[in-house]
Amino acid sequence: MKAVTWQAKRTVSVEEVPDPQLLESTDAIIKITSTAICGSDLHLYEVMTPFMEKGDIMGHEPMGIVQEVGSAVTNVKPGDRVVIPFNIACGECAMCLRGLTTQCETTQVREHDRGAALFGYTKLYGHVPGGQAEYLRVPHANFMAKKVPDGPSDDRFLYLSDVLPTAWQAVKYANIPENGTVVVIGLGPIGEMATRIAQQQGAETVIGIDLVPERLARTAAHGVIPVDIREFEGDQQKLAQFIREKLGGNGPAAVIEAVGMEAHGSPNVKLVQQLTGMLPDAAAQKVFTTAGMDRLFALHSAIELVGRGGTLSISGVYAGQADPISLDALFDKQVTVRMGQANAPFWTQEILPLLTDDNLFDVDNFATHHLSLDEAPHAYEIFQKKEDNAFKIILKP
């Protein structure tokens, strides 16, 4: 089959690789019909280079048609249309039963002291082949293959793989007060979807912060107050001051951080990322996990912005250990912080009815690009550079 493979820093290519096989009785094989590129793939494309291996199959936002199932799979059968959440979980252990599928006791990557395995996400997360391919092996298919109805196009259900559950969790964790205000930092697919969900869940005022004009415009079109961070020239205090004045008094009771370690703003970021990309692997892994580099620009903004007694909900992905965080401010302001990988297979059950009954989040036109799998190298490039208005790209194998 054909698959999008990681080759080197900022280089992916479509290669011919062996078809996946059923390995366990609980596996299913699906034929992929749509598979999206995510902001998280950009971390692998550039920053996480030391943890990647040449030939790794990318992707964790797939859907398709069940092709083949193992003898223990009873919830889906060949021909069923399914979406596959990015976080791999058994659905039966104590953690899964609490809804914490990211901590699944069956799939935890103990070798690296990590939570549940993820599709297409480096050796730290189980080294599981990803979904930007023609076929995908899905472990624990009884729980992981989420059946969706026929009818609407793939675009309606594809975001159940990641964007919807992640944004959903971000909003739940943000604990927005009744008729309250939330500030969403970063208006990529995750941030924008979080603004839509926050509105649907009753937030009165939603402020969205980014630096890409098209992204600010997209969210403004559905009632979000846009704030362009470039106007503050990297001065987080000025930004926080502006938001406080806009809201009158204390800062927002809820802030969602949906940027992660690719944040723009700090001049050091590019340099350290480039340095780690240049060092030999073992050395680079060490620099990456121990150096206190300032990849935290957006996170620092979030801490600065959140009001006293407020809640900070972090969806952006941060890897590495010794980053200096403003613990002082978190402590002084008595902020509640919640974060983590989204418990995607858990939340899909709650969200699916909102897509079928009313199409509540109006996702049919959410993607800006539908390209063939062969065009993946181009797709990664324009998505990373935010060129050609690339916001969400769906590849069609």
Ligand SMILES: NC(=O)c1ccc[n+]([C@@H]2O[C@H](COP(=O)([O-])OP(=O)(O)OC[C@H]3O[C@@H](n4cnc5c(N)ncnc54)[C@H](O)[C@@H]3O)[C@@H](O)[C@H]2O)c1
């Ligand atoms: N927790 C999870 O389970 C989970 C799941 C999916 C994605 N993510 C993470 O969520 C984040 C967003 O994902 P995405 O797909 O929307 O990515 P994206 O790269 O498309 O979006 C990030 C947005 O942040 C903006 N941005 C950059 N620096 C900023 C700054 N200093 N202030 C304000 N905005 C800034 C960018 O312009 C961009 O629009 C990524 O870190 C991704 O890895 C987490």
Ligand SMILES: [Zn+2]
């Ligand atoms: Zn994703």
Ligand SMILES: [Zn+2]
């Ligand atoms: Zn489990």
